[in-house]
Amino acid sequence: MTVLQDAARLAMFLDRPAAIVGTTGAGKSFAAKGAVEHLLSLGRRVIIIDPTGAWYGLRAGADGSPSGGFPVLIFGGYHADVRLEPTAEAGKALALALAERDVQAIIDTSEMTGGEKNRFLTPFLENLYAKNKAALHLIVDEADEVAAQNLADGEQRLFGAFDKIVRRGRIKGFRPLMISQRPAVIHKNVLSQIGTLIALKLTSPQDRKAVNEWVKGNADADQARAVMTSLPTLQRGEGWVWSPADDVLERVMFPPIRTFDSSRTPQIGEVLTAPALAAVDVKALREAMIISSSKNEGAKSARATANVDIDAAEKRAYDNGYKDGYFAARNALTKMFADRVSAVAEDIRSNGGGKPSDIAVPITIRAPNTPAPFSAEKKPVVVAGLEPVANFPRTVPAADLPPSLQKALDSVAWWRSIGFDEVARNRAAITAGLSPTASTFGVYVSKLVERGLLEVSTPGHIRLTDAGVAQSVIPASLDVHTSARALLEPQPARVFDLVIGVHPEPISRGDLADLMGLSRSASTLGVYLAKVSRLGFIQTLPGSLVKAADFLFSGGKIG
Template sequence: MGKAQTLALAPGLELPLAVVTEKLAILAQSGAGKSYTGMRLGELMLAADAQVIAVDAVGIWWSLRSSADGKRGGLPIVIFGGQHADVPLPPRGGKAIAQLLASRRVSAVLDVSELTDEELVAFLADFAEAFFHAKKRHRSPVHLFLEEAQLIIPEVPESKGAVRMRAQWIRLMRLGRNFGVGWTVISQQPQDTSKRGLNQAGTVFAMRTVGAHEKKAIAGWVSSKVHRQDALALLDKLPTMETGEAHVWSPSFLKVSKAVRISRRVTFDSSDTPAMDAAAREPRTLAPVEMAGIRTALQEMVSEAENSDPAILRARVAALQQQLAQRPVPAEARVEVPVLSVKERAALEKLVGRASVDLEATRTKLDGLCAAVEQLAGRLRPLPHPVAQVHAQGPRPGRASPPAAPVPQGAGRLPKGARDMLVALAGTLLPALTRNQVATLSGLKVTGGTFNKYLSLLRTSGFIQEAAQGLALTDRGLAEVGGRPPVPQTTEGIVAVWNERLPAGARAMLAELVRAHPRGLGRDALAERVNIEASGGTFAKYLSLLRSNGLLESASGELRASATLFPGVAQG
């Protein structure tokens, strides 16, 4: 079957393949179908063998990989980051991923929904800058989708890093078409989206919009592009439009101004708001993707980028020097050190610096190897149950305990991060913790090479074992940290432990859920209590953080604090 020559986005609206390099905007309030429309357009482009890259600040575009009913595979698009990642998204990997996607013409979802605000800004700034330059060398059609674009190209940046991020994306959006780059801005807050970026769009899909500021932003675009009074009058119809209905203004590209109803998607609809009376749906099958070479190439690029970053190298050398300075020296080993000349000291520091760089380069490669091994191991066994389902069970049947080895003597043998992981496992009422929980409580990233390196070290040292519920301390591991500390027996004590590691927004959400227990809260009610936009990427990120750490349960369309936060309380 030949590839489609046009993209049937809606009955009566056939888009030419040239839309891949065009500049579009989809603007609507939450729940009107803007993300659905964007993903339907992405489906059509992928089916036409176009390269598609979705920058997803919400965590919903992964659903392109599953069929509409969730029972079969969908479209082959690689997922970087998020809950359904094929490859972890390294916060400092923006440049490497951009070069990889530009040079290999890989379609991808960049799920940045679980990055912190600081990590998101740095990653997206690096990605946009590197992708712009890489496309000069690899000219080919590609379409970028910017989900919740007001977070990527804000009208008023809130930090110095956000200023750089916006500047890099605006340049890519303005000049990238020369090298084959088209894009679609998707936003429920066009008034908070950079006008310099939004005004570049030549076609706008306006869907149901009620807010005065949002309508004014759309009217500003229409009045600057369309000068007929009847076109402006159509703005009055926006508040009453049905879900999935869009008015298309395209004065130059399509030369149309008409209302259409977006056609049905062929992949799973993860953007659909859960209903109160419907069971949660999760697709059971994701389409396979060809990953040969992608992980290796990405790891090499990330390592190369980090090893050439002066800021990172300076920080590493300073950390090593601090460790050396803090290392105790036995009294009998103390000797008088002759005073070096300025020239001799400079030469010595130069040698130490080179050695430090070589050491860290080797360590980075080992981290990547450990991460790859751990990721492969995770794919070959079921994921741990959520914390809400943890019950006292023995170690996984068929998995032998680690062979006996000499117990390390002294608390200084383990790296601080590895010891923090042991302390996290010891200081809980639960018999085991999931990997997410251990990482969060020890201040590490579960997708990072450091976490996986420490996990491998603790397992091979016989300090932890893999149980059916997750990770559990062995007797040897318990002895290593001096036994269990006083474990909080109250809800307040348990929440206080988590609050030491959760960001402020997530802490506020957890406090409201605990306060409402045993009742639950709807998404909108919770968002209102913590003053965070329910449909925004920040709210989704914090919700995902609480859920992945077993602090949150969902039932009948409501969010509830996990039963594990209430020791001794009978659950009905």
């Protein structure tokens, strides 16, 4: 076995379509990130489609400091430099902005639902293919999300766009790299096109069979025997690099990555420290997003059309659905408050019993179409001679609370408003629009606990503190079933509707197939059920029965 000293040797095989496959925990993220680090260090053009929200670690060193990170632009997600609207217009505009520029970027879709990803990525890939003309490494994590073997309704166009890049993209400069823990569910049309296969530990017979199918069409079957028999027993970080065109078949141990390990699973009770990300060139970021009006529907400016204008995106990153004009009001109030309160602070103290709400401060709110300028400094205003007031009620979110955390907090507040003083984390995650099985909501909870806005009441349950009650804004309307359904693609959503429709009774897989007009013997229903089950929304019972999870129902057990 060869121990790679660095990822340079691995990166050399990525000038043709490639795939990195391996089960969860096998080390495929290390292998992929190590190779991408080398590409970035060489100054290559790299775009990473990241549905996991874990690639932001490229912006920090291994110790979490900015030193050692790469100035990769992050579009979308919790760590975004530029927020993205999950729309077709935004997908097209971003592709046009990046296609002809020397750029290294992460497109983080982890906060988008399945339908939103479809709407955004389809025009993004179509327009990227149409306009790109220079060498570009396109890294697609969880590649089965854009190239599933069994396509649900509405996914065909997205698959077609990616398939075209893999099959025909070389002449336009594309070097695609697909990453997946389930090669069996990647569409065979794209898997058959790869020239380099990097295989780490695979335990599922179906996944090993998919690798074997690739071998039959691309490599020597005699060589395959050693590979296939070893796949279930490979150690973490160990795998095979197989590039038939280069006459390379090596069993290697991949080196540690040099940047922050943002995909590491936290231990029980551990709260991972967020890294300090390397700075990006804001000027270059603005220039990258400028699209000439001649290229984008005549007289309309690219920023107005694209929904990815920097100022608007930065504003959306902090208001994200709250009342129009809030920031304008806050900025105006802050200025007037700072100007006037110092002058009357002594009078307030001398009156005894006076309180900040006694100060009459006229507020002029700008029109919604003239937003207040974004300020990167989100520090609270401190006025000399006046102590902050504890638990002073808020009617709008605090300026220093990012919208993702505010949305998580408001989700808990909604459960409290309907009678649940404490709520199971998985239920609160759903009404926050997040997967109940992913780690994202847990990260948000940890940050809110650190800020004193939430507390862990009993294992797996959370509730608002007094400060959290004051900070939260109860959403006008929420429904746990609607929120859960929004996380699913169209066909799995139909399964969801049918299963919750008979709750608390179970339903057989055969009856489900009949109701959906599917063959009882085909695997299609199993694919849909797996997507619903992965989010914890259904339980599998003996006798080929499935049942909606009790936690989806307010009358059922919480948790």
